């Protein structure tokens with residue numbers, strides 16, 4: 095049985111259609127990503143699913159509950175990190191955890207939670223005096239304070255430094271191995287690629303693709319790019335290969351775009367012609383390329 | 396219950412760390428009491444002064460009159476300013492959403508705020524009574540239980556009004572402006588600044604219907620040994636219901 099079922103979800107703000115006919119399921123124990131440009135409707139979608147906003151159409155079931163009418167029951171079982179939120183400025187880290195734990199039916203060990211998210215040194219610092227990354231870690235920690243079966247992380251690693259991002263990814267994987275289902279909203283392609291089992295790509299309020307990261311790339315049949323350099327003047331024979339779509343050349347630097355096993359074919363052909371470039375390499379299409387192809391625009395960095 | 400306790404403890408901590416709110420809510424009524432008592436004195440001769448056919452000081456000395464009336468001002472300041480400013484700020488900064496998403500129910504927040512309001516009012520009243528006593532030899536509350544009950548009912552009534560303000564005012568900045576305006580308007584016409592007897596008739600009647608005037612009488616009567624004022628307590632309870640029911644409903648619906 096699915097943990098989340100969203101069916102024809104629709105949400106409008108006055109005349110703006112923020113989410114338009116979006117449907118997807120999330121399976122138990124998966125890390126499900128929602129990817130899309132700014133204003134695509136990602137936050138609106140996950141907040142409707144959490145019962146924090148009221149949809150205008152469609153049906154949502156989360157852990158067998160209806161978030162619009164059974165929100166209180168649902169919130170005991172889910173964890174949530176919101177994109178825009180705050181705590182009282184003078185509330186200290188440990189006090190915040192203590193407060194939220196008091197309302198949880200199954201609170202986790204508070205010290206362990208602080209240790210896990212590297213907040214021990216900040217435990218008696220006021221929320222207002224935390225750095226952006228420290229606040230983010232506190233919000234992630236608070237999302238886990240009630241031992242949730244399902245967590246929503248809206249912009250998980252916003253404001254985290256590269257090392258903290260990696261660590262956060264590891265922790266999220268660990269949490270998933272503990273059986274928790276994770277819904278992750280993100281702007282970061284590498285995050286989607288490394289962490290998510292499946293990714294929903296949303297654009298302009300609509301679901302434009304839903305697949306595993308590799309499936310998204312493969313489904314679009316995006317070209318790989320093979321690069322090498324050689325002094326050999328005439329390479330026209332390479333363009334005759336069926337898998338090669340195009341070839342460009344700037345002085346010695348050659349760039350070949352092509353589908354499928356283009357690298358192997360180009361390599362063997364080069365060797366057959368007695369050319370053995372030292373810098374032969376291939377760039378396989380990434381989730382970012384898939385994203386660009388799907389939405390036709392670059393994402394915020 | 397544990398949630399309520401945790402929330403109340405949190406609100407007390409935050410209040411303690413926010414010196415401005417303490418200063419305004421406690422220091423302003425105290426300062427005005429000191430000023431007015433100094434101006435009008437503590438002479439028995441003034442007790443039976445009559446103006447516009449009314450006892451100006453309700454049959455007690457001006458200092459006694461103001462010591463009791465100023466305790467009511469503390470409650471009004473909390474309800475009309477601290478509460479809406481705090482809650483509107485919570486909404487504005489996304490704190491309410493954060494609470495809601497983590498199963499912190501609005502009623503726990505409201506209960507914590509009311510407890511804080513009541514405790515601050517009681518403590519402030521105690522300070523008021525002691526300072527007035529030391530400075531002007533005023534009477535200490537004759538019926539402390541009666542005063543405490545009046546403060547409780549007053550805190551609920553002004554708490555409800557403050558909550559209603561917090562639901563209709565969207566930002567903490569406008570809550571500051573509107574709260575301050577309401578507070579001073581009430582303060583001027585409720586017998587807490589000039590005694591109501593000296594006000595023009597129309598203003599006196601309007602002021603008399605407003606919650607602060609009821610709270611002033613509800614606090615003064617037991618304080619000065621006139622017994623409990625059932626009518627004023629009932630009026631405050633009515634304010635609590637009329638403001639509180641829509642406020643709770645709106646606050647929950649957010």
Ligand SMILES: Nc1ncnc2c1ncn2[C@@H]1O[C@H](COP(=O)(O)OP(=O)(O)OP(=O)(O)O)[C@@H](O)[C@H]1O
Nearest residue numbers: 107110112130131132133134135136137138139177
């Ligand atoms: N409370 C609101 N009132 C009115 N319009 C809103 C509201 N929240 C979002 N919108 C609009 O709905 C659209 C979708 O917003 P949403 O926050 O869901 O996007 P998002 O995909 O999360 O974007 P981002 O990547 O910037 O976080 C946007 O055009 C936004 O302006």
Ligand SMILES: [Mg+2]
Nearest residue numbers: 136137138177
């Ligand atoms: Mg968003």
